[in-house]
Amino acid sequence: MKKIKVILLLIFFLINLQANNLSALGKKNEKSVSADDIQPKISSILREEWAPGLLLVAFLDVGQGDAIVIITPSKKVIVIDTGEYDGRSKKKSSDIISNFLKMYDIKKIDCMVLTHSHSDHIGGAYNLLKNFEVGEVWDTGHKSTSALYLKILNLIKEKKIKYIIPNVNDKIAVDTAVNIRVLHCLKTTSVKYLNTNNTSIVLKLEYNNFSTLFTGDIEAPIEKNLVDSDSVSLKAVVLKAPHHGSSTSNSIDFLKAVAPQFTVISVGQNNRYNHPSQTVLNRYKEFSDMKLFRTDQQGTIEMLTDGKELKVKLQVPVDFEKLYKFFRY
Numbered sequence: 255m256k257k258i259k260v261i262l263l264l265i266f267f268l269i270n271l272q273a274n275n276l277s278a279l280g281k282k283n284e285k286s287v288s289a290d291d292i293q294p295k296i297s298s299i300l301r302e303e304w305a306p307g308l309l310l311v312a313f314l315d316v317g318q319g320d321a322i323v324i325i326t327p328s329k330k331v332i333v334i335d336t337g338e339y340d341g342r343s344k345k346k347s348s349d350i351i352s353n354f355l356k357m358y359d360i361k362k363i364d365c366m367v368l369t370h371s372h373s374d375h376i377g378g379a380y381n382l383l384k385n386f387e388v389g390e391v392w393d394t395g396h397k398s399t400s401a402l403y404l405k406i407l408n409l410i411k412e413k414k415i416k417y418i419i420p421n422v423n424d425k426i427a428v429d430t431a432v433n434i435r436v437l438h439c440l441k442t443t444s445v446k447y448l449n450t451n452n453t454s455i456v457l458k459l460e461y462n463n464f465s466t467l468f469t470g471d472i473e474a475p476i477e478k479n480l481v482d483s484d485s486v487s488l489k490a491v492v493l494k495a496p497h498h499g500s501s502t503s504n505s506i507d508f509l510k511a512v513a514p515q516f517t518v519i520s521v522g523q524n525n526r527y528n529h530p531s532q533t534v535l536n537r538y539k540e541f542s543d544m545k546l547f548r549t550d551q552q553g554t555i556e557m558l559t560d561g562k563e564l565k566v567k568l569q570v571p572v573d574f575e576k577l578y579k580f581f582r583y
């Protein structure tokens with residue numbers, strides 16, 4: 255595990271590519287921007303670690319699955335999903351998440367969100383619940399008979415951890431500086447489209463001008479519901495691409511409504527589902543101002559912000575030329 259820590263500390267690469275640099279590379283940026291638009295730039299400020307007042311959103315490379323750690327400005331900790339079940343994954347998710355938390359000297363997870371009960375999202379939860387103090391667990395509440403899920407529920411009960419099945423508009427209130435609310439959950443999933451993916455808890459996080467949309471594995475019908483019901487709330491600086499970039503999801507109208515400046519696809523190398531879909535990748539290329547990061551290519555992706563500027567740290571560097579080509583269309 256020492257090896258992982260060294261890699262994280264030494265190889266993290268600071269991209270200080272600013273919007274101007276893109277212009278210098280010949281990219282046109284003709285979109286007019288109103289003062290109210292959210293426009294954090296990728297900063298060159300050399301602040302290597304979280305400090306009070308900063309928000310850290312880290313998309314951890316746990317192979318095929320999702321695991322996101324949020325450290326709020328007053329150092330409250332939210333973990334959204336916990337990667338694949340250790341026994342089935344090449345990467346031991348619970349160790350990766352634990353090591354990351356230890357790197358930031360974190361002993362308590364204030365809120366753990368399990369977006370839905372599939373093993374690539376709840377896989378590391380048991381060990382984390384066992385080894386960390388956990389304030390509360392948010393679960394979509396969709397009944398699952400999987401042994402892994404039931405084991406987790408039992409442990410929550412055993413340890414008397416606050417257990418919450420949220421409703422739409424409920425807020426994760428661990429830090430008043432950050433607004434995190436539910437846009438979709440089991441309770442807003444129509445019977446017609448009811449499957450485990452579609453029960454995913456969808457969260458919108460806002461901190462000053464910064465925002466992120468966490469989507470679990472929702473599929474196109476839920477994306478459409480969200481666009482139809484409240485497309486304004488979907489707009490976000492960062493999008494966690496739904497369902498590992500699968501073609502079941504990431505519909506064009508949804509992407510247009512979110513209009514992200516950064517998208518993260520959390521996905522394992524050479525996974526058996528062929529995620530992300532090439533069709534979806536082509537769709538994302540149509541968004542010329544957006545930068546796409548993938549955990550199978552960039553490793554763990556950390557975003558650090560004061561709500562105005564954004565610093566992105568990638569575990570595996572992206573050279574500017576390649577980045578430019580990647581986003582050319």
Ligand SMILES: [Zn+2]
Binds near residue numbers: 320374375
């Ligand atoms: Zn998944």
